[in-house]
Amino acid sequence: MDYAFAGAMSGLVAGIIVCPLDVVKVRLQNQPPISLTNYNGTFPTLVRIAKEEGLKGLFSGLSPTILSYLCDRMLWFATYESFKVAISNHTTRKLDDPFVHSGSALLSSVVCVVGITPLWVIRTRMMTQNTETIYYYRSVSHAFKSIIKKEGLTSLYRGLIPSFLGIAHPLIQFPLYERFKIVISNYEHHSKLEDYNPNKRPELSNLGILTSSIVSKFIAAVITYPHEVIRTRLQTQTAPLNKNFSNNTSVIPNIVPYNGIVKTVKNMVVEEGWKSLYKGLPTNLIRTIPSAGISLWTYEMILNNMKNI
Template identity: 30%
Template sequence: MSKSGQRLQDEGTRWQVVTAGAAAGLISRFVIAPLDVVKIRLQLQSHSLSDPLSHSGLPRGSPIYKGTLATLRHILRHEGIPGLWKGNVPAELMYVSYAAVQFTSYRSITMLMHRVFGEGTLPKGVESFVSGAAAGAAATATTYPLDLLRTRFAAQGTERVYTGLWRAIRDIQRDEGAKGFFRGIAPGIAQIVPYMGLFFAMYEGLRQPMGQLDLPFSSGDATAGVVASVVAKTGVFPLDLVRKRIQVQGPTRVRYVHKNIPLYESGMVEALRSIVAREGFKGLYRGLTVSLIKAAPASAVTMWTYERILRFMIDRGQQQEEKV
């Protein structure tokens, strides 16, 4: 077998990559679901305990969350354990689909660049950045309606805005049209391109040296995923927050757990300016702490599961070929 053919075999078939990516996304989502709900609630909160008039002038029923643990306790006290998994159905569908599209696109784009420019011609960091950014953009655009549904379900308090997934799809289509499913896609794409580019570039750069380390609590692959995710997430977090705020715009905006979500009508740039003007620069980073806490186990579980499942399927395939 040629060196190129051996390398393709070692990286798995397209079906193996899809399966491993989907499984990694499914397991990762289940693990971090409660932290995801907390992050969304904090991102949608346009006031805090330190703000002037934080205890007055707010619409009745708008909670004031203070930190990750306090938000978890508030949700458990008022909404019960199921409240921590609100939006889990569309989120699971999104994570499975997203991971499958992401890893498949990453592999395909990398192979395309090898054919166009030649393998080893481009610096590894450049190759990983381009492949990661393009794969992230493709996965974001493909799964965006599920992301919007996840956010809206997670934003529901004791009042049920949507009674089920299919009812939500029908209501959004009826009241907002097809474009309603893509509210906030501009900051979504603007966020994911640098995020995934940085993530994959750092991950590929750290995976090999860290893989040689004998770490007590995790593998080198998992640790590389954590470091890459934390750095990339911090850099693009304001765009993630704006995306969440825009996703809950529309006729149901005042019916979520936060009754006073500001109205943003002029797009991403104006939303950023409005948040800075009304809440200061710190307003762009509401929920960052829990986001970073969430990013660590999510990325670690995703990358660790993906690498192990893919390797298992490749080994099984090679064993079956040897028996034939």
């Protein structure tokens, strides 16, 4: 319960802080080669959205963003810590074993992908809706109803396969994060690695937590970024318009049809060049690095305070 609450609070804080940069990242990722909007660069896009759409534009999709982050972090940390203990007990490996961290990250990520993907789809749609789109979702519940009615239940799981590929991200990040915590904790307390107690959480300074989270996040983000662009393209692509077409509820299909990961990558590379797979990367790094630092620092601080009560 402690892990779930600490995870939820970390997700809440991160969701609010990074929302404007989330909007910019998704807009850049989803921009086709021929676009009337023509966003260009992180800060110019941030300024343009603020000018044309105001504060509301920068925080478009805030509700699903907060809900997604909160649910995702709550579920992820609760299952991650539980899986660590379970894997350690069933394999006789120590809690600080990289195999335990990797296995826990894998299983927790699978649970979160299956459970939270509909929220991420809605969040992405609401972030990309603007004056050029015919569709408009008034709220999370309206988006749920509208997507299911017009496109079917499976549309809430668009981009599911790329999301599974994204599991590589926590598989890289969290074993690194756990290892960095141990190394930095030992350095701060002038102790040796062989003296570390795997059954006790590492005690780190604020700087130690931030360093561990930021460095591990940066490495994972750069390596696994292309899957995010592919997922965004698939999630924002809508089902063909049906006979119930209405200017108020229907959506416009993307200019370039995307059908599966391989074809999506091929279309993007042919139409836009290989650099299109890294669209929005600077924005993503500016967004995710502080987000990871804030999120994990919040998680560790809340967890430590709860254990001291």
